[in-house]
Amino acid sequence: MFWKQLTLAARNLGRNRRRNAATASAIILGFAGLVLLSGFVVRIEKFFRATSVYLNHVGTISIYKPDGVERHLLRPKKYNLNAEEQTRVRQVVGEVFPNAEAVSATLHGFTLIGNGCKTWPVKVLGVEPAIEKKLTEHPAVQNFAREILDARLGSGLWMHSAITPVIVTQKVARNLGKSRLYTTRPGADATTQNVSLDCSSESVQSKIDADTNIQLAARTYKNDFSALDGEIVGHYSSGLELLEESSAVIPLEALQRLFETDTVTNIIVHLPWDEIPETAARKLDNALRSAGLDLEVHHYRELSVNPFYAGFMNLIYVMSAFFLTLAVSVVTLTVSDSMTMSVLERSKEIGTLRALGFRQRDIPRIFALEGLMLALICIPVGLILAIATTSVINSSRLLFEVPGVSTQLRVTLMIVAEHCVWIALLMTGVSILAGWITSLRSSRKRIVGLLNSHVS
Amino acid sequence: MQTLKMGIRNIINNWRHSAGSILSVAIGFAALTLFNGYISMVENFYEDNYRQRSMFGDVFIEKTKNGRPVDFEDSRISAAEQKFLSDFFAESAMVDAYVPILIVNGLANNGKTSSIFWGFAYDLESGKEMRMPTWPWNVRAGKPLDRLTPEHILIGENIADTLGCNSQSKEQFLIQVGGYAEREIPLNCERNKIQLNVTTAAGQANAMNMTIGALGGVGLRGIDSWYLMMDLKRAQQLYDTQDISHIRLRLRDAKDFNRFVESFASAARLAGVELRALDWREHILARVYKRTMSLFLTFRNLVSAVILTISGMSVLNAMVKSVNERRREIGTLRSLGFFRRDIRSIFTTEGILIGIAGSALGSIASIIFSLAVNEIRFIYYAGFLTDPVPFLIKMAPSLYFTSLLILCSISAVTAFFAANRSVREPIPNLLTSA
Numbered sequence: 001m002f003w004k005q006l007t008l009a010a011r012n013l014g015r016n017r018r019r020n021a022a023t024a025s026a027i028i029l030g031f032a033g034l035v036l037l038s039g040f041v042v043r044i045e046k047f048f049r050a051t052s053v054y055l056n057h058v059g060t061i062s063i064y065k066p067d068g069v070e071r072h073l074l075r076p077k078k079y080n081l082n083a084e085e086q087t088r089v090r091q092v093v094g095e096v097f098p099n100a101e102a103v104s105a106t107l108h109g110f111t112l113i114g115n116g117c118k119t120w121p122v123k124v125l126g127v128e129p130a131i132e133k134k135l136t137e138h139p140a141v142q143n144f145a146r147e148i149l150d151a152r153l154g155s156g157l158w159m160h161s162a163i164t165p166v167i168v169t170q171k172v173a174r175n176l177g178k179s180r181l182y183t184t185r186p187g188a189d190a191t192t193q194n195v196s197l198d199c200s201s202e203s204v205q206s207k208i209d210a211d212t213n214i215q216l217a218a219r220t221y222k223n224d225f226s227a228l229d230g231e232i233v234g235h236y237s238s239g240l241e242l243l244e245e246s247s248a249v250i251p252l253e254a255l256q257r258l259f260e261t262d263t264v265t266n267i268i269v270h271l272p273w274d275e276i277p278e279t280a281a282r283k284l285d286n287a288l289r290s291a292g293l294d295l296e297v298h299h300y301r302e303l304s305v306n307p308f309y310a311g312f313m314n315l316i317y318v319m320s321a322f323f324l325t326l327a328v329s330v331v332t333l334t335v336s337d338s339m340t341m342s343v344l345e346r347s348k349e350i351g352t353l354r355a356l357g358f359r360q361r362d363i364p365r366i367f368a369l370e371g372l373m374l375a376l377i378c379i380p381v382g383l384i385l386a387i388a389t390t391s392v393i394n395s396s397r398l399l400f401e402v403p404g405v406s407t408q409l410r411v412t413l414m415i416v417a418e419h420c421v422w423i424a425l426l427m428t429g430v431s432i433l434a435g436w437i438t439s440l441r442s443s444r445k446r447i448v449g450l451l452n453s454h455v456s
Numbered sequence: 457m458q459t460l461k462m463g464i465r466n467i468i469n470n471w472r473h474s475a476g477s478i479l480s481v482a483i484g485f486a487a488l489t490l491f492n493g494y495i496s497m498v499e500n501f502y503e504d505n506y507r508q509r510s511m512f513g514d515v516f517i518e519k520t521k522n523g524r525p526v527d528f529e530d531s532r533i534s535a536a537e538q539k540f541l542s543d544f545f546a547e548s549a550m551v552d553a554y555v556p557i558l559i560v561n562g563l564a565n566n567g568k569t570s571s572i573f574w575g576f577a578y579d580l581e582s583g584k585e586m587r588m589p590t591w592p593w594n595v596r597a598g599k600p601l602d603r604l605t606p607e608h609i610l611i612g613e614n615i616a617d618t619l620g621c622n623s624q625s626k627e628q629f630l631i632q633v634g635g636y637a638e639r640e641i642p643l644n645c646e647r648n649k650i651q652l653n654v655t656t657a658a659g660q661a662n663a664m665n666m667t668i669g670a671l672g673g674v675g676l677r678g679i680d681s682w683y684l685m686m687d688l689k690r691a692q693q694l695y696d697t698q699d700i701s702h703i704r705l706r707l708r709d710a711k712d713f714n715r716f717v718e719s720f721a722s723a724a725r726l727a728g729v730e731l732r733a734l735d736w737r738e739h740i741l742a743r744v745y746k747r748t749m750s751l752f753l754t755f756r757n758l759v760s761a762v763i764l765t766i767s768g769m770s771v772l773n774a775m776v777k778s779v780n781e782r783r784r785e786i787g788t789l790r791s792l793g794f795f796r797r798d799i800r801s802i803f804t805t806e807g808i809l810i811g812i813a814g815s816a817l818g819s820i821a822s823i824i825f826s827l828a829v830n831e832i833r834f835i836y837y838a839g840f841l842t843d844p845v846p847f848l849i850k851m852a853p854s855l856y857f858t859s860l861l862i863l864c865s866i867s868a869v870t871a872f873f874a875a876n877r878s879v880r881e882p883i884p885n886l887l888t889s890a
Contacts, residue, residue, distance in 0.1 A: 022773030040758075073618040074646075110572050112563060117659050121563045121572035125680075174527075199659050219570060242679055244573055246561075303837065311677050315498075315839035318847065322494060323759050326487040330763055333483045334770045338474050341777075386648065400754075403747035404677075404840055423887035433766050437750045 005362060008353075009369035012346075023338040024378045028426055030331035031382030032389065032424045034324065039390055039413030041320050042230065043144075043411060044402065047409060048144040048309045050328045051239035051302065054135040056077035057106050057127055058306045059268025061281045061383075063089050063288070069304045072108060072265045077221050080263035081295075088293060089267045095279070096287045100271055101138075105264035107255050111218040113168070115208045117199035119217070122172055122246045126255030126264075129158035131164075140273055145239065156180035157251055167234040168248045177205055182212040217251070220260040228258045240308055241406045278300055308404060332430045333399030339367065339438040350442050351450025356397035363443035364436045371385045371435030375428040382419060382427075390415055425452045458847040459642075459798070461665035463805035467517050467813075470778055474547050474810060481814020481863050482821060485768025487820040488859045491759050493849040495752050498838055499511070501845050503746035506745050509594055510674045511555055511578070511586040512711060513706035517541065517720070522728045526636035528702065529559060529738050529765055532657070535698040538728050545705070547707035550712045554705035555582040560684065562654035564611075564619065566647040571618040573611075573652070577691030580606070586706060595813065597643040606690050609671030612683030613842060616671050640871045643671050658697045676744060677840045704736070720818040745839055768866045775807065775874035786878050787886025796879040800872055807871025811864030818863075826851050 013020055064072065068079040081089065085089045086105060086239030093103050107126035110118040133156055137143065141149060154250045157165045163182065173179060198204060216228045230250065238247050256262060271280055285297040303310040343350070350363055399408040442450065467474040468705040497640070506512045519531040533541070538556065545551045561574040580602040587594060593612075594600055603611055616622065622644055645668050652662045668687065673680035692698060713735060720733045736742055750781055786799055826849040878886065 022769050029762055029769070033758070063627065070617050072569065074620050076569075110563065112653075118655050119657075121561065123572060219565075223568075242681075243712065245574060246682075303513075307677050308840075309839050312840075313838050314837045316700075318836055318838075319494075319755055323755070324847065326491055326759070327762060330483050330487050330766050334480060334766055337479050337770065341476050341774075397558050401747045401750060403744050403751055405747075418619055420679070421580040 005366050005369055006373075009366050009373055012342075012366070013373055014368055020338075020374060023335050026331050026334040026338075026380075027375060027378040027431060028382040028385060029037055031379055031423060031427050032386040032391070033239060033414060033419055034327055034426075035383065036385035036389060037320060037323060038419040038423065039386075039415045041155060041316055042233065042416055042419070043412055045419060046140070046144040046311060046414065047147075047402075051148055052139045052306050052309045053139045053270070053300050054138050055145060055241075056238055057104075057125065057135070057268060058242065058300050058309075059104075059266075060271040060275060060277050061163070061269045061284060061297055062305055063093075063266070063269075063284070064298065065256060065296060066296050068266070069298060071334055075108070075111070076259070076261070076265070078264055080107075080261070083212070085132040085264050085293065085295070086264060088291065089288070089295065089355060091265065091397060092287050092293070093267070093269055093284065094293050096284050097271060100269050102131050102134055102270040103267065104128045104270075105252060107252055107259070107261075107263070108265045109259060111248075111258065112214045113172065113176060114215040114217060115165075115178060115445050116213075116215070117204060118176065118209065120172060122248045123215070123243075124248045124250060124255060125213070126250055126252040127158070128250050133158040134272070135317045147409055148237050148239045150235040151407050152234060153236075154232075155183070156234065157249065160231075160233055160393045163233075164228060164230040164254045165233040166216070166230040166248055166250045166285060168232055168234045169237060169244045169246075170235045171244045172246060172248060173232060173235055174215065176403050177208045178212060178214065178232055179209055180212050181235070182233045190282075201370035220432075221257075221263075222262070228257065228261060230254070237406050239406055240293060241404050244406050254352045282394075294392055299320075312404065325350050328426065331427065332378060333365060333373070335431055335434040336438055339371070341430070341436050343367065343439045343442050347442060347445075347450050350439075350445075351447050351452075354443075354447045354450065355410070359421065360443045364370060364439045367435035368432045371431035372428065375424075375431035378431075379424045379427060383424075386415065386420075389405060389413075457491040457671045459805050460555075461516075462802050463809050466782075466802070466806050467809055469621070470782070474774075474806075477778075477810045477867070478772050478817060481725050481811055481867055482818035483770075484763055484866075485815045485818025485859050485863050486821040486825070486864070487763045487821065487856055488760060489765075490800035490825060490841045490849055491889040492756060492855050492859070493826060493851060494821070494847070496683060496755050496855060497848045498845075499749060499752060500850065501838060501841060502745055502748055505675045505841065506742060507736065508587055511583055511704055512739075512742065513553070513586055513704045514710050514736060515705050515707065515716065515733050516702055516730055516736055516739045517705065517733050518702040518739075520732045523555075523730070525732065531701050533702065533731065534699075537710065537731060538698075538700060540724075540727050540729050541703060541731070544720065546810075548716070550707050550716045550719075551704045551707070552586040552708040553582065553588075554675055554703055555568060555579055555586045556688060556700040556703050558688055558695070558697075558699070559701045559738065560686065560691050564684065565616070565651045565653065566619050566645075567648065567651075568647065568665075569618065571615050571619070571682060573615060573682050573684040575612075575682075575686070577688045578631065579688045581696075588637070593636050593694045594627060595670040595672040596636065597641040598668075598672075598719040599640060599668060601685060601687065604669045606687035606854070607665075607667050609652075609666045610670040610672045610685040611668055612673035613671060614678035614681040616645075616668075619650065619668070622670055629831055643668070652686075652694060656694075657674075659700070660695065660696070662694055662696060664690065673842060675842050677842050682841050690721040699708065735815065748839060762864060764862065768861070768870060770869050771807075771810070772870040772874060775803070775871045779803065779874045779878050783878055783886050784880075785877075787883050787888075790879070790883045799879045800875050801869045803875035805867050807868040808864050810871070811867035812860070814861055814867070815860040818859075822856075823851060825849075832846075859874065 042379055065079045072079040109124055111124045113122055212232045214230050216230055220226045281297045281299040288295050298305045300306045344431055394412045398411040402410050472625050490735055519526050555578050558577040560577050584602040648668050650666050650668055651663050656662050662732045673683045717733045724731050830848050835844045838845050
């Protein structure tokens, strides 16, 4: 019986080619449109994730003292992790996540950076240089945040052991009048000069710009004044426009020296790219509690630890969900509309089938099968259309500006197979349901009535 | 008129086909107006945030050097230039309100902890005028600066956390486009007194003691992390200067922008001052706004393209079917003396009527859905806005009218092309078709 129904459905599809072509175009376009949108969302998400998790050291998950996320800058002594806690956390993390790509500590604070005549306030991040190297070279960063890496100049923190290396944003460097970068190459221009400057002289700007030396000044955790000499070894971009005004990164050990502390703001864990952060955070939270550690575990999707990622993706997801709803509604109603017309025009045919012994439930099945077959034909076409459009867009090398991002991004769409499958299932379901529902009423009509029916 | 009558009669006679086409147009219309209504509402939130809350107004006036723009942080308008500006504004009938701004940045210290800050000093009374009528109350806790003494400052939410300040209630959030409700929520700070440390234009370190009086910000994530606002006079004392960074002004009628820019440029040229006037959207401080709007435009175009193509194909299908079933009727009309163009006109009119009927049906669906969604008030974070905003759909007549025009055009064009092939056939073929 199923094969008979399938044959009938296939024959009907062939007979009503023009109508089916229009229904097919709705499914093809709806499918292709949703695949392209998902490709765009994936591209944006991967960029923001790679930038925040790796380049800005947010980590897949991060461990803070209770309330530490909000208050670590207010009372660092109270809300930072001490040496013993750091050791124990690392131990637990090692046990729970043997597959972790990296585990490191970061320290956040504010300092003034001076050039001898002028100071500029910055938010400074202390990181482990070896981890910084590993994260910069991470495949996710190379593949999804290439634009941010390309904005980097000079050398990395891990390349310097004899000095205190500092990397600053280009804006900070500009505000300090320091365009040069420290280099250890023989004969290089930028060398440290320990000369006192006459800040009122005409030539002071060129003297400031002649070397890479800067001073970092801050209050220690004991409220004393502290200062540190450093060399600007590189310019970097945080990827976020609003942070470009006042950001700097230095080795963790140097920042701890400046603040006279051995504490850190958090421990961050980098898990494999596909790890689900919510699950990982819950798992670590349980393990830490079992180990008697009263700490907070956060993941990169949380607004509190990664506001740019969470805020922006929230807007994108809401817009996409709204578009998905509208697109699916439009396709559903278009297919239903077309199917209804088809059912009405084929009332006599339905009556004949019923007279020949087809049961009531067989009729909706035939139409549902028609819907299924139509979807199965259309989805590969829609996929080809989406892939072709993606290839054209990706090879166009167009640039676009994302709100809040400091550099332009290449327009690329990233089609994910899993998303295509879900969208295909959705479209198939819509098509089957439209066929089934629209024929249900006709199938229940009396056979005589169906055979005598007339369509204008 | 005869064409119109025939069009109406055809729609009624072929009501099943017409119903299909009308439904397709209605679906497209509803989808288009709903999505664009949502995007327009988010755009309104952003625009309100910049123009009213952040006092951007319509025009920025800032310094140029040798005819070229300077970095906005290096823009310094001297006292003499300020005099020229105030005279010009007093004479210009186009200026409604303006506020002088000085950019401030440095380190804020409460004796226990410190934070960097970045923000604006402005003339408090002029600022209030610029925020009118929707944002006179621009604080979540405490009082607006214009209701306090000039020693007070306003700080952003995240810097407030760093400096140990919190409002007792976090209830105050945006409920619609426009400011907070005028309600004083107490502001609790571990230490209200704060010292601002800056470097003056001459490169000297300077400090001033201030009092935290309000918690607010510009409503943009990132900026609010170190945002601070204060009185202009105090800031000028702190920086030991009479200069300002730029001026923001609101025109009586925003449509006068070009006229204002022209008159300002010629006046500045005559006075020999190096200043320029530019649209607030073109200023670097509005870059997040501009990029967000550009992203919305991309989304809007993608969604419109998909929806209109699907609707268009559906209408085309229904019209082709309708034309094919009425080939004899077309043949009869041709044999009675109707020209080809008359037949095309009849079907095009039918298409327009279907477009109008579909749009009417779609607008009813759209209005009902919008009212239902707006009633729910689903709250979410819209990108860079710090405050959560409700999910609202705007029901603007212009939006509905534009959608009506687009869909009627699509419907008319598809009807025209559907009829075009049949009318070219010889009359005997049309009359003998099955």
